Amino acid sequence: MRIWAGLLWAAVLLLPWYGFEHLTWSAAMPLVAQVLAGRWWLAPLVAAPLLASTKRPGLWIGAAVIGLGWLAVEGLAIIHHGWGFSALAAFGPGPSQPALGWGALVYATACLAVAAYGLAARGWLRGDVFVAGSLLLVVGAIVLFVAVPVGTILLSAIRDNDGRVALGEFADKITDPSIWGLACLGGERACGVAWNSLELAIIVGVLSTLLGLAFALIAQRTRFPLPGLLRLLSLLPVITPPFVIGLALILMFGRAGFITNFLYAHFDIPRSRWLYGMEGVAIAQVLAFAPIAFLVLLGVLQGVAPSLEEAASTLRAGRWRIFRTVTWPLIRPGLANAFLIGFIESLADFGNPLMLAGNFNVLATDIFFAVVGAAHDQGRAAVLALVLLVFTLGAFLAQQRWVGGRNYTSVSGKGDSGIPAKLPPVLHGVCLAVVLPWLVLTVVVYGIIMAGGFVDSIGRDNSFTWKYFLTAFSIERGVGGWFLSGSAWSSFLTTMELSVVAMPLTAAIGLLTAWLIGRQRFRGRAAFEFLTMMSFAVPGTVIGVSYILAFNVPPVELTGTATILVIAFVFRNMPVGIRAGLASLAQVDRSLDEASATLRARSFRTLRLVLAPILRPAVVAAMVYSFVRAITSVSAVIFLTTAEYNLSTVYIVGRAEIGEHGIALVYSAVLIVVMALALVAIRALVGEQKIGRRSAMVNS
Amino acid sequence: MTPTVRFKTVSKRYGAATAVDAVSFEIEPATLVTLLGPSGCGKTTTLRLIAGLEHASDGRIEIDGRDVTHLAASERDVSMVFQSYALFPHMNVLENVCYGLRASGRRRAEAEAMAREKLGLVGLAGFEARLPSELSGGQQQRVAVARAIVLEPKVLLFDEPLSNLDARLRRRVREEIRGLQQQLGLTVVYVTHDQEEALAVSDRIIVMNGGRIAQDGPPRALYERPASRFIADFIGNANLAEVSVARLDAGRVEVALGATRLVLADTEAVAGPALLAIRPTAIGWGEALVGQVAKAAYLGSHMEYEIAVPGVPEPLFAIVHDVAHPRAIGASVAIGFDVSGLALVPRD
The missing domain is CATH 1.10.3720.10 (MetI-like)
Structure with missing residues (x-):
């Protein structure tokens, strides 16, 4: 708990409040300095670290509610060109602020953790801080990166181009004959x-x-x-x-x-x-x-x-x-x-x-x-x-x-010799x-x-050639040594890098969610399960559009960054992790968790020492699938790539559209080989399971 | 003395279904108490309520005088031997037994020493490096016991510990559990659906039915003085016959069964109609009643008969140890009763 209160203080006193990449000095000032520089509306946010430093769990919950609540209110009300709600225009032109940054991220995360401590201390989830924290984190992440963007679509659909609610126009649009x-x-x-x-x-x-x-x-x-x-x-x-x-x-x-x-x-x-x-x-x-x-x-x-x-x-x-x-x-x-x-x-x-x-x-x-x-x-x-x-x-x-x-x-579990x-x-x-x-x-x-x-x-002149491969993937020796001169390297390396970054995040949040759904009992679990499963059904194109609509302006401005691509990967592919995790958890008898609990181990210890080792194949599978799906995804990311962060699939689509089929095919073949190698390597690594799991599952 | 476990009107409901219905009992230190009953009677839920794996909808649970009603399993001073043993498949025997000690914050060396001692106690010294999958069922069960007792818990819980063992091993393991309990002075709560197992190991038996306690007492009292038709039927498989009772004096009653009159020692029964529980072993060849053999089966050490008797609605089930002179189906037989195997049960 002290760590999280400390992080709250760090978020308001030390970390850059606005901006993630390409920081400017005025944006990078921490919250307290921003308040002194005239951004008075940020002042109430100092309440959270103050309340979190007390010893009363009730006040910790208050700290989180005030912190997160006010962060959302002021963030939506004051955007980069003045008031965020047209109703506030009555108060004059209004102040402005850029998009939130590292300080705000740490602040929000710490608020969730403080809330988890407060709720656990009051007996929520039988006092288990780890379960409470994981639950708040997963729900918070899904709300921010799935529910809010999808909700934004609904809002944009019922508004006209000036941002006013126009239900008549919406009715026309939704019943349009072109649809x-x-x-x-x-x-x-x-x-x-x-x-x-x-x-x-x-x-x-x-x-x-x-x-x-x-x-x-x-x-x-x-x-x-x-x-x-x-x-x-x-x-x-x-x-x-x-x-x-x-x-x-x-x-x-x-x-x-x-x-x-x-x-x-x-x-x-x-x-x-x-x-x-x-x-x-x-x-x-x-x-x-x-x-x-x-x-x-x-x-x-x-x-x-x-x-x-x-x-x-x-x-x-x-x-x-x-x-x-x-x-x-x-x-x-x-x-x-x-x-x-x-x-x-x-x-x-x-x-x-x-x-x-x-x-x-x-x-x-x-x-x-x-x-x-x-x-x-x-x-x-x-x-x-x-x-x-x-x-x-x-x-x-x-x-x-x-x-x-x-x-x-x-x-059934019993042998059927038929x-x-x-x-x-x-x-x-x-x-x-x-x-x-x-x-x-x-x-x-x-x-x-x-x-x-x-x-x-192909079909007309079937003579073998390296020319497409070399155009895409050549390595040449130049003035400063070897360099990657092929046209595909930039997007290929970006794709690999971002997929590798997204891989552990996707697996972690997916499996954590699976564990919460599969192994914890709490009020609203059915609703939680439904919310997470629903993200299965959101098409990539919809995610792409919704991210553009939702994260193009403050308070959360991410378009054009690599971060938004990683986030799109994580929340597009998280359901795969959830499925893998749920399927594997169903294979592990619940009495193992219960035995661990009666042996004085709390939930995090059980997860770390009992479930994680048994579920290692599922962890690896979730990582591989997340990696592979990140590489092959196109629908969501085609909206989000930029010249700086281009991705393989988007590059290939671009080549194919202008008729450069040779490069498109050679690049696809390279991707398929890379992914096949990844799959084979993982199979070899995980290999056959040495653990006899049956022993613990008799009668399960 | 403070009871080790105390239930005060504890209920557990799942939606509309009530698994445990306002149950109260106390368990004294260093005793072995069995929760016995047919499947679905609430005995396992009661055990899991003690462990903290389920949480009571109502009522109060105390362990060693401390209110634990809302504590999680990991915060309670209990440990449990699971029906499936629930040994961690990726840890060897020693790591399994050390697990609880490490979770309680003991240092590795200390934990391993304690674990080795308890493994010796259950006869598994030398098996430390084996994986659970490399052990037989009986050995796995001993590891599970060692893993539970090494924590020296206030209460040790057993959930049908013998159900995965073959019939031969059961008798031995149940004696070992009872021996260990008495040797170490452990407080044990033991769940089973097998009445013979319960009678053999328990200091006290709590029989449950439909989420409530049907009868609570020492094995002998349950067997000899069943409080209800359910108990008489469930424990010892008694024949139940409608009889009429007449009181002879303060200590004796006369019972009319069919055409015969039996005199029983009884201080409580009131005159009028009642149920008579007749143990199968209390029926032998004699001259009290005449009946006809309806079924006969040879079981090696004894014969089992069903004997239809005029005036008694259901045929009487009898276990007769005389296998040398079997009676054929249809044969007319005269039977008698050993009155120590008869008990009057209130009609409910």
């Missing part, structure tokens, strides 16, 4: 962008689920000769930047694609732009998301106890009847789950529509063009983002409410007929991605 128009039913013009997105998402959801099911049935129920290939296939989407598949499809089926050329030359099939539109986007998305459905459904199929199917067969049921009456009903919730995941992914996907959509508008890209395009209409972007958010949240809620509660997984039923022959044939061509397509697509950057012009 909801149904003209295409009459066969005339294009439909509204919302319908386009929904139609695409439903098609992609259904197709990727069916494909995933076919793959899962082949992998789990037949003696498919190449099980390794299927495993590899399931890993690929994790390490593939999302738009790369679209790029490869263009090189195959585009107007000048090599398959188009081949068909034209030998079969007189005319060139066309059929790929650019819903068909192309759908193919690319199904290629990208079917492996996710495969993983989900493989797990579901493995969860069907073979003994149930054996029981059915001893009850005189044939293979079809078993599949129809036992297997299918048991996997139905899994199918719904896979559909909804594909549906949400398709809605949120940004890269493939950007490459392939042509005149077929979808929400994710329209939002982008509303912000960066000629119109530069942030209001429209906010409205579109709102519609997209409602769709994804709706699907997410459906998944939680409807599918979440119906888990038919029938394998053998899964064989597939009905017809079904087997259908699955193979679907899976084999798809496998070929996938192999060709990845072949193009990996090799396309090393040939002169």
Whole structure:
């Protein structure tokens, strides 16, 4: 507690109150000096360190409430060009202040900690300071970096361009025919962008689920000769930047694609732009998301106890009847789950529509063009983002409410020595007929991605060349020694650096949240869980727009910094950490925590000495996935990158858009190899678990 | 003397469900008290309330005179042996046993010395460097016991400690636990659903049913003077028969069972209808009643019969040690009663 009171004093007496990067002397003065320099409204903030230095827990809570409350009020009321609320204009032009800095950050964090001590001393969470502090920290972070930005979207959507609340205008904007128009039913013009997105998402959801099911049935129920290939296939989407598949499809089926050329030359099939539109986007998305459905459904199929199917067969049921009456009903919730995941992914996907959509508008890209395009209409972007958010949240809620509660997984902890039923022959044939061509397509697509950057012009001139690789990644010897002269190095190194910085932060906050949800009991836990899980469903494009809207002006001004990219990575990918953590925690019997508690260990000690070592694989997995997802993400960060902090994916998209496919492919191939190496290295590092975990889990 | 554990009208509710309903009891130092009952009766919740793993919705819990109702598990002077043992799988035996001492702030050398001593006490000297996965179930259980007693807690809690052991080992381990408790003068609260185990190890048994205490007393009192139909049925699997009671004098009553009259020593029963608990072992061949064998089973050391008797609604379940002369199903038999195995139970 003394440490935190000390930090509060440091925040007001020593640290620069305003600014993070590129500090100026006037901004860098600590809070007390700012007050003396005429910023009188900061004076009440000194109350927090004063109250925190007393010995009364009640006053500590007061310190935090006053500190954080006043920080928010004055921060929103007084911004860099005067009053922040138009209602305050009555008081004259008003003072101004720049965006908050290190001092304010430390101040707010210390306030949370002081509040945790105060609440714990009053018996909240059974007096456990660590749990109280973690909870406040996670909630505070999620509110600041997820809830507030998303809320800002709502506010921008209902305001006109001068910042006044204009519900009439909002009603017009949200019902605009460009969003909801149904003209295409009459066969005339294009439909509204919302319908386009929904139609695409439903098609992609259904197709990727069916494909995933076919793959899962082949992998789990037949003696498919190449099980390794299927495993590899399931890993690929994790390490593939999302738009790369679209790029490869263009090189195959585009107007000048090599398959188009081949068909034209030998079969007189005319060139066309059929790929650019819903068909192309759908193919690319199904290629990208079917492996996710495969993983989900493989797990579901493995969860069907073979003994149930054996029981059915001893009850005189044939293979079809078993599949129809036992297997299918048991996997139905899994199918719904896979559909909804594909549906949400398709809605949120940004890269493939950007490459392939042509005149077929979808929400994710329209939002982008509303912000960066000629119109530069942030209001429209906010409205579109709102519609997209409602769709994804709706699907997410459906998944939680409807599918979440119906888990038919029938394998218990006890061994089930049965053998899964064989597939009905017809079904087997259908699955193979679907899976084999798809496998070929996938192999060709990845072949193009990996090799396309090393040939002169794929399909036309297939001679090997290093020129694209050298343009992007050459290292030359110059005057001052070796230097990185390739055009890709800057964005590549920034990406690696920021991904590595974000990696431990993402894993830490994700696993901490998982631990709070999975292992602690407190009032409002269900609401807390819902809040964190909801961030699963916020599409990257929406996060990107919301960060621009929320963090472009004081009190929290972060656009143009590397910090905002790291924050975007952390809060975009945190759900992965939460999922990994929850899944692993579910494997660890709760009696281990309880044993630790009855042996005098408090929660932090239990977390450090008991859970962390057991969960090490989950920690590592969360770090790897956070790293890989940071590298492959494009939708959120494309709004936030700058010339100084450019990222690989954004660079590649830029190259691809101006037709420099060679560099785009070679760069993608390098990224995929780097991420694959990271995955392999981690697998080798974690390796097989030596700990026999079963012993502690008998009867769990 | 201050009781080591005191419950004052403690309740635990989960939403609308009440797991423990206004329970009060006291546990004296250096005794082994068993919480016994069928599954869902609230016995494990009661144990976890003592440990601090659950927190009471109402009432007050004291340990050694100190109010611990709102204290977390780590702040209470108790330790617990879990049903699953809950040994930390990534720590070896010595580290497991040292864990609580280190958490209490002992230095490593001191903690290790104490841990080695207790491992010796449970017969596991030399196993310090093993991982839990390299031990048998019985050995894991001893590690769990050593880990709990090394803290010298005010109360030691056992949650169904024998349920993961095979039948042969159970008897031995239960004797070891009882021996250790008496040797070290420990106060132990022990949860089980097995009435034989409870009778064998306890100084006192608290039988729970539906979140309430059904009966509380020494094993012999529970067995011989069950306070209710539930106790008579749950402990010792007694036959229950409707009878009518007539008082002979201050110390004796006459009980009418079917066509026979039995005289029992009893000072409390009132005249009129009552329930008679008949232990299966109290039925033998005699001449009190005539019945017919409905079922017969040979179990090696004894025979089990069900005997239908006119005037008694349910067939009587009997355990007869004479295996040399089995009676066939359908045979007519004459039976008698050992009155020490009979008890009157209030009708409830």
